[in-house]
Amino acid sequence: MSRRAYPYRRAAVGSVTMAEWSLKSEDGEAVPLPAFIPDWDFQRDLSLETVVGVDLDAVRASAGLPHEAELALSVVWSSTGSGLRRLADRITLHGGGTRSAQLSFTVIGRDSGGLLSVDTQLILAKALDNPDPIGPRRAGSVLWHHRAGVRLQGDASQFPMAVVDFKSAGYPEKAPWYLDIGPNLEAATMGAVVLLVNSGTPIVLNALRRADKASYAERLIQSAVRQDVVRLMIERAVADEELTDTSRFEPDTLGHTLLGLLRTFLPGTSLISLRMTRRTDPALFSAKIQHAVGLFAKET
Numbered sequence: 001m002s003r004r005a006y007p008y009r010r011a012a013v014g015s016v017t018m019a020e021w022s023l024k025s026e027d028g029e030a031v032p033l034p035a036f037i038p039d040w041d042f043q044r045d046l047s048l049e050t051v052v053g054v055d056l057d058a059v060r061a062s063a064g065l066p067h068e069a070e071l072a073l074s075v076v077w078s079s080t081g082s083g084l085r086r087l088a089d090r091i092t093l094h095g096g097g098t099r100s101a102q103l104s105f106t107v108i109g110r111d112s113g114g115l116l117s118v119d120t121q122l123i124l125a126k127a128l129d130n131p132d133p134i135g136p137r138r139a140g141s142v143l144w145h146h147r148a149g150v151r152l153q154g155d156a157s158q159f160p161m162a163v164v165d166f167k168s169a170g171y172p173e174k175a176p177w178y179l180d181i182g183p184n185l186e187a188a189t190m191g192a193v194v195l196l197v198n199s200g201t202p203i204v205l206n207a208l209r210r211a212d213k214a215s216y217a218e219r220l221i222q223s224a225v226r227q228d229v230v231r232l233m234i235e236r237a238v239a240d241e242e243l244t245d246t247s248r249f250e251p252d253t254l255g256h257t258l259l260g261l262l263r264t265f266l267p268g269t270s271l272i273s274l275r276m277t278r279r280t281d282p283a284l285f286s287a288k289i290q291h292a293v294g295l296f297a298k299e300t
Contacts, residue, residue, distance in 0.1 A: 008136040011144040012062030016122055017053040021148050024049070033150055040152045042109045042162040042194065046116070049104035054122060057096045063143050064135030065124070070094060071143070072125040075103050080114035080252070083188045088118075092125055113152055113160045113190045120146045160190055163205060166198040176201040177225060179232045185243070185255030192254040195229065220296060227295045233261050234289060238274050245271050265292040 022030040024047040033048065040046075052073055060069055071093045078085040088105035107116065122144040130137045167173045175198060182192035197205050204225070207218035214222060237243055237258040245262075249255035266274065266288070278285040 006142070007134075008141060009062065009064040009132070009134055010136075010142070011059040011122060015055045015058035015062060016144040018120065018146055019051045021048050021050045021118060023047070023150075033148060035149075036151045040109075041197075042113065042160055044109045045106055046109070046112065046150075047104070047106045048118065049102065050120070051100060051102050052120065052122075053098060053100050054093060055098045056093060059122065059143060060096075064132035065130065066128070067096065069128060069130075070125040072123050073101050073103060074121050074123055075105060076119045076121075077105070077107055078117050078119075079107075079112045080117075080190065082111050082113055082191055084111050086111075115149055115151050117147060117149045120148075160193070161195045161197055161208065163199050164196045166196075166200060169196075171196070171198070173200065174198075176204040177228070179229055181232065181236050182254065185240070185249060185253065185258070187254050188252055189254050189257040190252070193233075193257075195225075219298070223294075223296050223298065227290060227293045230261060230265060230293050231286065231289045233258060234265070234274070235278070237262060238271065238278055241275075243271065265289070 021033040023033045025031050030049065054071070054073070056071065059065070059071065060067060072090055073093065074090045075088040076085065077088050088107075089103045091101045091103065093099055093101070103120065121142050124136050124139060124141040124143065127137060127139045136143065164171070166175060166178070171178055177198065178196040180194045180196055184192060197208060199205065204221055207214055207221035208225065210218055243255065243258070245259075247255060247259065249259070262269070262271070262274075274285070277288070
C-alpha cells in the first residue's frame with residue numbers, strides 16, 4: 001500500500017499513541033469497534049470514543065515546530081452510504097509535556113450507511129512563521145494520522161435497511177417489506193434506496209439481521225427478499241423511458257447502480273427488449289428475473 005509523502009516534517013513515531021476506537025453497545029457497554037456490524041440499520045446511532053496520548057515536546061521537536069506552536073486533535077467521519085463528511089470532535093493542545101485527550105462523538109443513523117470511516121489527526125492549529133525550512137507552517141498541516149473504519153452494510157448489492165412499524169407509518173399492515181426508491185438517478189444509491197422492513201413481521205426482520213448465521217428457513221426468506229429487491233430495481237430502470245443502455249452516471253449513483261444490476265443479472269439484454277417483454281408478458285418478465293437472481297437456488 002502506498003503512503004502519502006508530506007512536504008514537511010511530521011511527528012516522530014511513538015510521540016502520539018492512541019487506543020483503538022470503542023463502540024458503545026445498545027446496553028451502554030463499550031466494546032472494540034468491529035470491522036462489520038451485520039445487524040445495523042438506519043434507526044441505530046453509533047457512539048464512539050477513544051483516548052489519544054500526545055508528547056507535545058517530542059512532537060514539536062520532531063516536526064521542527066517552535067514551543068509556542070498550537071496543536072489540535074481532530075476527528076472527521078465520512079460515510080459512503082450518505083456521502084456525508086463531518087467534523088466530529090476537536091481539542092486544542094497548549095503548552096508542553098504529555099497530554100491525554102478523550103475523543104468522542106455520535107453518528108446519527110440516518111446520516112450513515114455503507115462504510116463509515118473515522119480519521120483522527122494531530123494538526124497544526126494555527127499558521128505560523130516557522131524558521132525551519134522544512135517545518136510545517138500552514139494551519140491544518142497533518143502531523144499524525146490514524147484511520148479506522150466499520151462496514152455497516154454488507155456488499156455493494158445490499159441497500160440500507162430501516163425497521164418501521166408499517167401500521168403506524170401508513171404502509172400495508174401485513175406487508176413484510178417495502179423498497180423505497182428515490183426518483184433522482186443522479187443521487188447516491190445509499191441515500192436513494194432504503195429497504196423498509198415491517199417491525200410487525202419479526203420472522204422476516206430476524207432473518208435479515210442474522211446474515212450468515214441464518215437457519216434454512218431464514219435463508220429462504222433472504223432469497224425471496226433479494227429477488228424482490230432486484231426485481232423492483234430492474235422494474236424501476238425499465239419504467240424510466242429516458243434511461244438507455246448507453247446512459248452515463250457517476251459511480252455509486254442510482255442510475256449507475258440500476259445499469260450495473262441489468263448488466264450483472266441480464267447481460268446482453270437491452271432495455272428496449274426488457275420493456276417489450278414487460279409490456280407483452282409480465283409473467284415471463286418476472287420469471288426471467290427469478291431465474292437470473294437464482295431464487296432459492298442456493299437453498300435447494
